[in-house]
Amino acid sequence: MDVYSFFIQLLNGLQYGLLLFLVASGLTLIFGIMGIINLAHGSFYMIGAYMAFSLSTLTGSLFVAIIVGIVLSVVLGVALEWALFSHLYKRDHLEQVLLTYGLILVFEELRSLIVGNDVHGVAVPAIFNWSVPLTETLSYPVYRLFMSAVCVVLAVLLYLLMAKTRIGMMIRAGSSNREMVQSLGLNINLVYRLVFALGVALAAFAGMLAAPVSSVYPGMGTGVLIICFVVVVIGGIGSIWGALVASLLIGLADTFGKVLIPQAAGVTVYVLMAAILLWRPEGLFRRI
Amino acid sequence: MSESMLEARELHTYYGASHVLHGVNFRIDRGQTVGLMGRNGMGKSTLIRSMLGLVKPRHGEVRVCGTDMTGAEPYLIARQGIAYVPEGRGIFPNLTVHENLVMAARAGPDGRREWTQERVLATFPRLAERLGNGGWQLSGGEQQMLTIGRALMTNPDLLILDEATEGLAPQIAKEIWRIVGEIRAHGIATVIVDKNYAAVTAIANRNVILVKGRVVFDGDSASLLAQPELLHRHLGV
Numbered sequence: 001m002d003v004y005s006f007f008i009q010l011l012n013g014l015q016y017g018l019l020l021f022l023v024a025s026g027l028t029l030i031f032g033i034m035g036i037i038n039l040a041h042g043s044f045y046m047i048g049a050y051m052a053f054s055l056s057t058l059t060g061s062l063f064v065a066i067i068v069g070i071v072l073s074v075v076l077g078v079a080l081e082w083a084l085f086s087h088l089y090k091r092d093h094l095e096q097v098l099l100t101y102g103l104i105l106v107f108e109e110l111r112s113l114i115v116g117n118d119v120h121g122v123a124v125p126a127i128f129n130w131s132v133p134l135t136e137t138l139s140y141p142v143y144r145l146f147m148s149a150v151c152v153v154l155a156v157l158l159y160l161l162m163a164k165t166r167i168g169m170m171i172r173a174g175s176s177n178r179e180m181v182q183s184l185g186l187n188i189n190l191v192y193r194l195v196f197a198l199g200v201a202l203a204a205f206a207g208m209l210a211a212p213v214s215s216v217y218p219g220m221g222t223g224v225l226i227i228c229f230v231v232v233v234i235g236g237i238g239s240i241w242g243a244l245v246a247s248l249l250i251g252l253a254d255t256f257g258k259v260l261i262p263q264a265a266g267v268t269v270y271v272l273m274a275a276i277l278l279w280r281p282e283g284l285f286r287r288i
Numbered sequence: 289m290s291e292s293m294l295e296a297r298e299l300h301t302y303y304g305a306s307h308v309l310h311g312v313n314f315r316i317d318r319g320q321t322v323g324l325m326g327r328n329g330m331g332k333s334t335l336i337r338s339m340l341g342l343v344k345p346r347h348g349e350v351r352v353c354g355t356d357m358t359g360a361e362p363y364l365i366a367r368q369g370i371a372y373v374p375e376g377r378g379i380f381p382n383l384t385v386h387e388n389l390v391m392a393a394r395a396g397p398d399g400r401r402e403w404t405q406e407r408v409l410a411t412f413p414r415l416a417e418r419l420g421n422g423g424w425q426l427s428g429g430e431q432q433m434l435t436i437g438r439a440l441m442t443n444p445d446l447l448i449l450d451e452a453t454e455g456l457a458p459q460i461a462k463e464i465w466r467i468v469g470e471i472r473a474h475g476i477a478t479v480i481v482d483k484n485y486a487a488v489t490a491i492a493n494r495n496v497i498l499v500k501g502r503v504v505f506d507g508d509s510a511s512l513l514a515q516p517e518l519l520h521r522h523l524g525v
Binding site for chain 1: 361363366371372378380381382383387388390392394439442
């Protein structure tokens with residue numbers, strides 16, 4: 001592998017990792033702080049991708065589609081938390097798995113009814129539809145750079161939200177003692193509803209952002225869900241910082257695994273997970 | 289008759305099948321100090337938790353500032369100006385001392401902001417040295433100071449202290465009692481649950497003794513101290 005191919009793979013790995021982070025950060029918050037195993041989290045990614053397809057076909061602009069899609073996914077998140085997830089906090093993991101697995105089936109069926117089972121492509125927006133030339137034969141698509149930049153900005157904002165704001169303090173405090181937060185006169189239920197909606201919106205946004213490069217297909221949420229659980233477990237459940245580091249590790253391991261040892265491409269990330277868990281059973285980072 | 293701050297009327301609370309409170313009446317008025325006593329497992333914490341909305345009583349009524357708030361969300365009850373220092377302290381170990389304090393900051397029910405972080409730190413100089421430390425790094429006494437300081441950040445009219453001196457070295461416990469006296473002198477009503485009956489009766493206007501979920505004594509300190517057999521029988525002293 002020459003230096004340029006290495007560089008391209010490095011960018012691909014980072015970009016994939018950053019995209020995973022958007023989905024995994026919501027998953028780790030919902031799992032680590034609210035205590036809910038949400039198997040339907042990958043569905044939000046799928047819903048986002050399909051929204052990008054339907055809404056951009058409808059409006060003619062991916063950006064408009066993304067803005068409308070974010071609003072819709074926040075509404076979906078608030079509604080789901082209110083109607084279903086808020087009843088799960090005090091229940092055990094089996095019941096959570098049953099409900100959220102059921103939701104996967106419901107979402108897939110609804111998707112099939114509304115947009116059908118075809119695979120779709122979403123066009124890269126015109127202003128990003130060019131490449132940065134690296135050598136005479138190699139170049140790197142600008143849209144992927146744009147995706148990575150957006151993800152980095154969101155990661156920084158998420159970090160600031162959790163570390164520096166009062167809402168972030170409430171979220172973290174709630175993960176250690178929910179009752180005490182309430183006794184201080186703070187409406188933790190509302191905070192959790194917003195956290196859930198934020199997680200849904202991040203996953204859907206990741207799906208929308210990825211639609212032009214990954215295409216849009218039935219069941220696309222499942223693969224993302226599994227890999228994101230790997231990220232959450234490696235990073236340490238509930239740790240945003242851990243999710244970021246683990247996402248990047250997984251992104252790089254997966255990308256370079258496919259290039260360097262293509263025969264074993266399917267297992268590289270799982271071998272990495274096993275190795276990390278042998279070394280640190282609680283994941284790389286403890287809870288926030 | 290002075291204004292009632294927090295009141296329980298004929299409260300019956302259950303934990304699953306076990307009947308913990310059997311028709312408890314309790315009342316604290318604005319500016320008062322009430323000692324709540326009784327041996328372990330007699331229902332003191334359950335009474336407090338029922339009044340704060342953390343446990344839903346099966347029968348009876350909870351009135352906060354004269355309004356019926358039975359079964360209300362705990363945060364709504366707290367916003368009426370009630371701060372809680374729970375048994376076992378309940379600091380947030382994953383937040384720094386500074387974060388523990390600022391996350392709780394709130395104007396009192398009447399909009400007053402007497403207790404700021406500066407004032408809390410002036411009251412608890414030990415915390416000022418520990419601002420950047422994680423809650424999990426504090427000693428027991430420091431944790432207790434942080435819990436009380438955090439409660440004061442909400443500018444309460446009533447402070448409920450459940451076993452605030454439990455497990456603390458005598459010197460630290462003494463410091464806590466001094467601060468409780470100071471808080472009381474500011475006109476904040478206090479409910480004090482503590483094993484040290486002498487310290488409680490010394491500052492309480494009224495004392496309530498619970499035995500097996502029933503009130504067996506409700507009166508001022510002088511009349512309680514005049515009945516040593518009551519203290520002996522119900523508190524084992």
